[in-house]
Amino acid sequence: MLFNSAPFAALLAATLVAYWSTRVLVVRLAALLVASFTFYAWRHWPSLFLLLATIGFNYVLGRLLESKRSGRLLAFGIAVNLSALGWFKYSAFVAANVQALLSTLGVAVSIPQPPAWLPLGISFFTFQVIAYLVDVYRGELKAERSLLVFAVFKSFFAQLVAGPIVRGRDMLPQLKEVQRFDAAAAHRGLFLLIAGLFLKSAVADVIGQFAQAAFAAPEQQSTLGAWLGLYAFSAQLLADFWGYSTMAIGAGLLFGLRLPKNFDTPYVSRRLQEFWRRWHITLGAWFRDYLYLPLGGNRRRALFNVFFVMAVAGLWHGAGWTFVLWGVLHGLWLVLERLFASKPTESRWRAAVERLLVFHGVALLWVLFNAKTLEIALRYYGRLLLPPWDFGGPVPEVLAIGLLGFALLHRGLDRLMEDGRFAAMPLKAQLLLCAGMLLLLLGYGGAKLDFIYFVF
Amino acid sequence: VTPQRGLLRFVLGLGALLVGAELLARAFEPQLAAASDRTLFKLELLRRHAPTRRVLIGTSRFNDGLEGAPLQAFNLSVPSSSLALQRWELDRALKRQGLLMVVLEVSPPLLEGAAKPPAASDEPLALLRQRRGLALENLPRLAALPFAARFDGSEFFRTRWLKEWWAERQGIAPVAFQGEPTRVPGAQRFIDGEQVRALAAMAEKGRAHGLRTVFVAPPADADRRAEQCGGEFELFLKQLSLRGGEPVLDYSCLELPPDFFISNAHLSAKGRAWFTASLKEQLDAVQ
Numbered sequence: 001m002l003f004n005s006a007p008f009a010a011l012l013a014a015t016l017v018a019y020w021s022t023r024v025l026v027v028r029l030a031a032l033l034v035a036s037f038t039f040y041a042w043r044h045w046p047s048l049f050l051l052l053a054t055i056g057f058n059y060v061l062g063r064l065l066e067s068k069r070s071g072r073l074l075a076f077g078i079a080v081n082l083s084a085l086g087w088f089k090y091s092a093f094v095a096a097n098v099q100a101l102l103s104t105l106g107v108a109v110s111i112p113q114p115p116a117w118l119p120l121g122i123s124f125f126t127f128q129v130i131a132y133l134v135d136v137y138r139g140e141l142k143a144e145r146s147l148l149v150f151a152v153f154k155s156f157f158a159q160l161v162a163g164p165i166v167r168g169r170d171m172l173p174q175l176k177e178v179q180r181f182d183a184a185a186a187h188r189g190l191f192l193l194i195a196g197l198f199l200k201s202a203v204a205d206v207i208g209q210f211a212q213a214a215f216a217a218p219e220q221q222s223t224l225g226a227w228l229g230l231y232a233f234s235a236q237l238l239a240d241f242w243g244y245s246t247m248a249i250g251a252g253l254l255f256g257l258r259l260p261k262n263f264d265t266p267y268v269s270r271r272l273q274e275f276w277r278r279w280h281i282t283l284g285a286w287f288r289d290y291l292y293l294p295l296g297g298n299r300r301r302a303l304f305n306v307f308f309v310m311a312v313a314g315l316w317h318g319a320g321w322t323f324v325l326w327g328v329l330h331g332l333w334l335v336l337e338r339l340f341a342s343k344p345t346e347s348r349w350r351a352a353v354e355r356l357l358v359f360h361g362v363a364l365l366w367v368l369f370n371a372k373t374l375e376i377a378l379r380y381y382g383r384l385l386l387p388p389w390d391f392g393g394p395v396p397e398v399l400a401i402g403l404l405g406f407a408l409l410h411r412g413l414d415r416l417m418e419d420g421r422f423a424a425m426p427l428k429a430q431l432l433l434c435a436g437m438l439l440l441l442l443g444y445g446g447a448k449l450d451f452i453y454f455v456f
Numbered sequence: 457v458t459p460q461r462g463l464l465r466f467v468l469g470l471g472a473l474l475v476g477a478e479l480l481a482r483a484f485e486p487q488l489a490a491a492s493d494r495t496l497f498k499l500e501l502l503r504r505h506a507p508t509r510r511v512l513i514g515t516s517r518f519n520d521g522l523e524g525a526p527l528q529a530f531n532l533s534v535p536s537s538s539l540a541l542q543r544w545e546l547d548r549a550l551k552r553q554g555l556l557m558v559v560l561e562v563s564p565p566l567l568e569g570a571a572k573p574p575a576a577s578d579e580p581l582a583l584l585r586q587r588r589g590l591a592l593e594n595l596p597r598l599a600a601l602p603f604a605a606r607f608d609g610s611e612f613f614r615t616r617w618l619k620e621w622w623a624e625r626q627g628i629a630p631v632a633f634q635g636e637p638t639r640v641p642g643a644q645r646f647i648d649g650e651q652v653r654a655l656a657a658m659a660e661k662g663r664a665h666g667l668r669t670v671f672v673a674p675p676a677d678a679d680r681r682a683e684q685c686g687g688e689f690e691l692f693l694k695q696l697s698l699r700g701g702e703p704v705l706d707y708s709c710l711e712l713p714p715d716f717f718i719s720n721a722h723l724s725a726k727g728r729a730w731f732t733a734s735l736k737e738q739l740d741a742v743q
Contacts, residue, residue: 037467187466261596294627394615397593423462442583443591 001246003202004445011035011157012251019255025178031256032152036421039157040120051155054084054350059150060130066143067134069398074137078130086124088118093319119312121161123316127286129154132168134290141168149175152365158251162244164262164282170307173259179256184423191422191434192250195413198437199243199255201445207402208236215370226383235406238267241280246417265414267362270344270354272333275362287313303338322377326368334363367430379402467471467720474583481582484598488582491597492589493574494534494589494613495541498688499548502530504604506552510607510739513537514561514621515569517674520597520615521723523732524608527739531609533561538569539654550665557668557743559735560658562696562704563569563676565721614721623725637672637738639704642698649695654687656700670742673708675731677717703742707731 001008018031029413043049061077084428085093099111135141144150153171213376214221214229220230245262252259266279276284287309296304307309307328314327364384371377416422457465481488490500502511510529512518518533521678532545545556560619576632577585600607655729659669673693697704716727721729 187463188458190463190466190470332477333581401592423459423466427462427465427469430466431473434470435477438477440592441592442587443589443594445587 035159036155062143189250189253196247202440383439488589489584538571543687544573675707
């Protein structure tokens with residue numbers, strides 16, 4: 001089920017009615033659980049069994065880990081969760097590479113075909129539950145006693161398939177409390193739903209069509225066309241994922257639940273390190289707390305740790321060499337930044353240049369992120385950076401307006417999403433803003449494309 | 457304002473906004489529908505236009521290449537048109553009173569085009585049915601509709617580059633080029649073909665309404681000429697001349713000066729001035 005669809009609107013409305021019409025916690029949680037399972041099973045019902053299995057397994061394991069702080073038990077739990085992720089997400093990639101390697105060595109072996117179906121959001125809910133197990137093992141979090149609460153924590157439909165990756169210590173106490181209706185939160189939640197839908201349907205899907213066309217046939221692009229395609233993809237990716245996260249936070253607020261912020265205008269970063277503190281914030285924090293720090297953090301082998309974490313982050317995003325290379329290059333960049341970059345100064349000019357450079361560096365690496373194969377990525381880089389340089393030709397009006405508008409207005413929109421900002425505006429301004437977004441939504445929002453991060 | 461009051465006012469305001477927008481969309485649905493699609497827009501302009509003697513129906517080659525007013529015509533052409541769309545437009549244009557002639561473009565891109573006639577949406581809300589009319593680039597069309605009498609249809613959807621716009625502002629110098637189109641003779645023998653039959657049927661329909669139909673193959677630059685002249689397309693035009701029984705004017709093999717084009721298939725302001733004047737002579741002679 002897509003957030004930008006009528007079934008989701010109906011499900012959300014029905015769940016809100018069921019949730020707020022009672023003060024009995026169990027009934028409220030049951031409503032959330034039914035909604036979450038419906039949401040998840042909508043696209044591919046067999047995936048629900050995987051979700052149920054991981055809920056049951058991790059619930060029991062959490063209880064066991066609390067009573068017996070065993071490193072082996074934790075390792076077993078992490079291994080089982082990662083195995084499911086590995087099987088569904090990476091087995092085809094591994095099988096293809098093993099087969100290719102063996103055939104290069106002259107060994108003819110036919111490897112069985114792994115599953116073609118990738119359960120939605122498996123990377124997200126796997127990381128979320130690993131964090132839960134580690135926190136319980138460390139004694140930072142009590143294992144959840146109620147299976148119902150744990151099941152809702154594990155499957156809450158607002159953030160199940162593409163984050164934000166919530167932590168048990170933030171989410172579980174909220175679920176165990178009978179939330180009182182908070183009008184200010186609901187006001188903000190409604191605005192975030194509209195704003196998120198706007199970002200997804202009126203920005204990402206519209207601009208994304210140009211990116212799709214450019215990446216589908218790199219060799220047919222002029223230099224200008226290739227750069228426009230790259231800018232379009234950069235804007236699409238941010239608007240798409242930011243839009244999803246915003247809707248998730250908005251939907252959560254309507255139930256009185258606060259989900260963490262996931263984006264903070266990442267394209268204005270002056271350093272790549274800053275970019276990663278602003279882009280997919282909950283994933284960055286996850287890698288910091290559950291991989292970077294356990295590896296030694298800044299205390300030992302800091303540069304290797306940074307590099308290694310980014311390589312793993314690349315692989316997390318997708319089963320393909322393009323993703324691995326993307327992560328490795330981000331890792332290298334971060335290492336070089338730590339070695340050579342001076343501290344940011346107050347100079348506005350320098351800040352502007354740094355922002356421009358970091359944005360273009362990040363954008364250039366998005367080519368690897370979006371290209372289906374390394375060969376396509378190389379062809380795209382060729383059109384971007386190699387002759388013949390051709391900066392002529394028409395620029396589609398919709399793309400030009402979309403890119404410029406997004407670049408100029410997205411920081412303002414981000415500020416309006418902060419607590420209380422929108423509600424503090426005069427009612428006329430609130431309605432005018434919503435009318436503008438709805439107008440663009442209606443005018444452009446017909447594509448109903450999948451959210452990009454659904455497949456990660 | 458308390459948070460509860462603030463939320464209530466926002467929800468009520470949002471609800472009123474949506475209901476108001478839906479009511480407005482229902483009240484102005486024909487206009488919104490016209491704004492939502494290039495073909496519907498041109499047909500709506502034609503409907504509101506004073507009676508016109510001729511209509512031009514084709515692709516961007518006609519749309520860029522011909523001025524409507526000097527030809528006493530309304531230019532119904534839209535970029536990326538197709539045979540199916542041309543036929544659909546013709547059916548609607550035939551209802552216009554005072555019409556004497558239909559000028560149909562015949563070109564390889566039109567014959568190969570896959571554009572389909574606009575389909576009515578079955579969405580329950582007018583806002584959803586006509587949502588494309590609300591896209592920013594389409595909204596100016598709403599503003600143009602009340603002034604339909606001032607337009608001849610060729611003002612919209614041109615491949616108008618900045619250079620061309622500037623050239624038109626400066627005024628077009630008199631064009632000295634003297635070439636004339638070929639009046640395509642009928643083929644020696646008849647080879648049945650779906651596209652020829654479709655075009656002939658259009659001519660037949662025109663005749664049934666008392667209209668003269670003229671087929672015109674628009675000019676092409678050197679590259680396109682090399683592809684078209686003496687090849688299958690020329691053969692096609694001969695078949696059309698035989699089967700359709702109406703004049704077929706072939707400009708596609710004329711060697712026009714390069715500055716008559718802004719791209720391989722689209723005429724510049726200079727080219728447009730010449731093509732319009734030349735076609736006017738031809739159409740006057742036919743009529």
